[in-house]
Amino acid sequence: MxxxxxxxxxxxxxxxxxxxxxxxxxxxxxxxxxxxxxxxxxxxxxxxxxxxxxxxxxxxxxxxxxxxxxxxxxxxxxxxxxxxxxxxxxxxxxxxxxxxxxxxxxxxxxxxxxxxxxxxxxxxxxxxxxxxxxxxxxxxxxxxxxxxxxxxxxxxxxxxxxxxxxxxxxxxxxxxxxxxxxxxxxxxxxxxxxxxLGGDGERKYLLVFQNNAETLALGGSAAAQTLVKVDEGAIEIGAQGDSGNYQNGVAVDVDVPPSAIELYTSYLVDHINTSMSRPDFPTAAKIMRAWWQRDIADDEIAGVISIDPLALSRILKATGPIELASGEVLSEENAVSLLLSEVYGRWDSYEEPELVDGFFADTAAAVFDKIATGDFDPKDMLWAISESASQGSVLVWSDDEQVADAIEGAKISGVLPADNSNVTTMGIYFNNSNGSKIDYFTETATTATAVCEADAATFTATASLTLPLTQRQAEALPRYVQSMTFGARFRDWIFIYGPPGTTLSDATFNGDEVSVMHRDVDDLGRPVVAFEAWFDPGDSVDVAATFVGGDGDYGPLEVRTNPMVRGAKPVVTDGCGG
Known part of the structure; x- marks a missing residue:
């Protein structure tokens, strides 16, 4: 080829x-x-x-x-x-x-x-x-x-x-x-x-029952406590305590900042009923745990859970009526009035304090036991817990880092936000300072406004308190409901916390027997003004505080306040973050 x-x-x-x-x-x-x-x-x-x-x-x-x-x-x-x-x-x-x-x-x-x-x-x-x-x-x-x-x-x-x-x-x-x-x-x-739930071994929790009739920043006096044991998901009610079991007047060994003692006095750590005075649940939970471990039993307590009658009434919507050991039937309709008012007409708490506190402890344990059985409407229970948490009527604390991270930022943690990035929060709190149970009857209202200009922001909060009873009605109340010291005359301390990064510019009030107790204290990273207000049946008290800040970024304005029996929903007018 x-x-x-x-x-x-x-x-x-x-x-x-x-x-x-x-x-x-x-x-x-x-x-x-x-x-x-x-x-x-x-x-x-x-x-x-x-x-x-x-x-x-x-x-x-x-x-x-x-x-x-x-x-x-x-x-x-x-x-x-x-x-x-x-x-x-x-x-x-x-x-x-x-x-x-x-x-x-x-x-x-x-x-x-x-x-x-x-x-x-x-x-x-x-x-x-x-x-x-x-x-x-x-x-x-x-x-x-x-x-x-x-x-x-x-x-x-x-x-x-x-x-x-x-x-x-x-x-x-x-x-x-x-x-x-x-x-x-x-x-x-x-x-x-x-x-x-005790999947890795038994865990113990302290269940604290707060009494809104003697209101404090986190809810009310810590009337009764119950130890709850959880092991492999099984729940058991343990020992119970009340105010009569503790060495009142002898402070527990808990480290709290000087600002807390300055605002709330040594009663924060040396009287168990006033452990809930500061609007920071981790502080209160550590104090409550210390009281229990010193005066009741040296239990290893993994966390503290707080609940009040307002939360119980919502939970009873899910569980239905519950019969107590006393034969009393507790229901959604009667829980608040029975636990915060009627009980004081049955027993003289000065003479038999263990009967009232025991009734509170038995009630909390009975409801908790009912929940543990699962005999409730899930939808109503979810609403009851979420609504109560949003109102401050259910609070949870644990020193376990994983648990703390899981609830961080949620209202159920009982912690005021440390900055204004997500929400700008003002705290307005009514603290009963006369040892009465009058707050079943008192009416409260709160407002907050925010105004932002070119180089400054102004935040104003107001708080009002009214006792809509006549003098005769107040004098006819059981003596334990009246003021421990002053009879049918009452005293409140009202605390207003400004947003982080602001300073107090003005504090005003009405009434001849209202005064400013503190105006130069910073607590929980915020400026605070504290008022002392005396009032008689039929009186109304109004206080206000104004705070100023720079032109930074402010999240939507929000008010945190006590879960009150007759507290109006806060009114917020937001000209900054809203």
């Missing part, structure tokens, strides 16, 4: 090779495109299932929030949540999440669906139980949270991460933000519940 022919044949073979390679490349490209289109169609069909499941779940959740029976709605909610979660867990879906821009949206939808599925089917459903369930509700709660704590935490972390993506379309962002808000609260709590 000539050289020319060999060259021509080689060229033809090279050309044919290039054509075959091009055909193979195009075949691969076409197959990839087809596979991609199939995957898109597949994910699209799965997305419809996810969307339907999420929408149906949202509708069912709203039905529960609107008053629907949980036991009737939960099975259907379980099915829709499981459908959405399973559809979004498809491996093809996961692969498509790697696509830029679109992938973040797919990931957000998947995490939202899986989170809802986990909360409903892996936590709520096992805790609620059915006719085949065994163990108390707290034991089932321990099992469920112990199994799911890590999974729920991972989902919450993923949601938080994807929520920051700039590529989420509005409808996905809205859904992700809604679920992420729930998970950011649920995940930390689910993470600590196994420890709280």
């Amino acid at each position: 000539s050289a020319e022919r060999r060259d021509a044949k080689g060229i033809d073979e090279q050309g044919s090779g290039r054509q075959r390679r091009r055909r193979r490349i195009w075949t691969v490209v076409i197959l990839v495109v087809i596979a991609f289109l199939v995957a898109v169609c597949w994910v699209g069909l799965r997305a419809i299932t996810v969307k339907d499941g999420l929408v149906q779940s949202q509708d069912l959740i709203e039905e529960i929030q609107g008053g629907g029976a949980v036991d009737e709605v939960l099975p259907e909610l379980s099915e829709s949540a499981a459908s959405a979660g399973a559809a979004a867990s498809d491996p093809v879906w996961w692969v498509m999440e790697w696509i830029p821009v679109v992938g973040d949206n797919l990931k957000g939808v998947r995490l939202a669906a899986q989170s809802l599925d986990a909360l409903v089917n892996d936590v709520a459903l096992p805790v609620m139980g059915d006719e085949n369930s065994t163990g108390s509700i707290t034991e089932r709660l321990l099992d469920a949270t112990d199994d799911q704590a890590q999974h729920v935490t991972e989902l919450a972390d993923g949601l938080e991460s994807v929520s920051k993506s700039p590529f989420l379309v509005s409808v996905v962002r809205e859904g992700v933000d809604q679920v992420e808000e729930v998970m950011s609260t649920a995940a930390p709590m689910i993470g600590v519940l196994p420890k709280l």
Whole structure:
């Protein structure tokens, strides 16, 4: 064969090779495109299932929030949540999440669906139980949270991460933000519940019953205490204490700052009933624990829980009436009046203080025991606890770092915010300083305003207190309800805490027997003004304080105040952060 022919044949073979390679490349490209289109169609069909499941779940959740029976709605909610979660867990879906821009949206939808599925089917459903369930509700709660704590935490972390993506379309962002808000609260709590419920060994908590009839900043006098033992989810009521069991007048060994003693006197640490005077529950909890460990028993106490009759009345909506050891029936309708007023007509607390305090302790223990059995309406209980926590009627403290982190920033921690970044908070507190139980009858109101200008911000808070009784009505009250020292004449100390970073500029009041006790004290990182107000039946007292700050960033204005029997909702006018 000539050289020319060999060259021509080689060229033809090279050309044919290039054509075959091009055909193979195009075949691969076409197959990839087809596979991609199939995957898109597949994910699209799965997305419809996810969307339907999420929408149906949202509708069912709203039905529960609107008053629907949980036991009737939960099975259907379980099915829709499981459908959405399973559809979004498809491996093809996961692969498509790697696509830029679109992938973040797919990931957000998947995490939202899986989170809802986990909360409903892996936590709520096992805790609620059915006719085949065994163990108390707290034991089932321990099992469920112990199994799911890590999974729920991972989902919450993923949601938080994807929520920051700039590529989420509005409808996905809205859904992700809604679920992420729930998970950011649920995940930390689910993470600590196994420890709280004694999953790693017995834990002891001190349950403190506050008395709003003798109001203090955190609720009221610490009338009775009960030790609660939790082991592997099983709850047992232990020893109980009341004011008669303690060495009043002898201070407990708890480190509190000088500002606290200056404002609230040594009574903060040397009289148990006034342990709740400072508006900082960690302070009160450590003091209460020290009282118990010194005068009752040297128990290792993992945390302190506070509750008052206002919270009990809400809880009784969920549990229904409860029969006490005395034969008394406690209900949503009579709890507040019975515990804060009628009880003082039955026994003379000066002569038989142990009877009144014992009645409080028995009541708190009976309600707590009822909750432990799980015999209550879950929807109403969730409302009762959340509403009570928002009003300051349920407070929780623990020296366990994981638990403290889980409740940090929540109102249930009983801690005033340290800065104004998320919310600008003013504290307004009425402290009974005459040893009476008159605050079942007193009426209070609070307001707060914020005005921001070019280079300054001004915050003003007002507090009013009225005793709508006649002199004759006040004098007819049981002597323990009247002032311990002054009879039918009363005295309150009113504390107004300004926002962090501000200074007190003015303090005003009405009445001949109202004065400023302190105006140059900083406490809890805030400027404080304290008023002393004497009042008689029929009188009204008004005080006000103004604070000024720089032109910094201020979150929405908020008021924290006592949970009062007859306290009006704070009125807030926000010209800065709102």
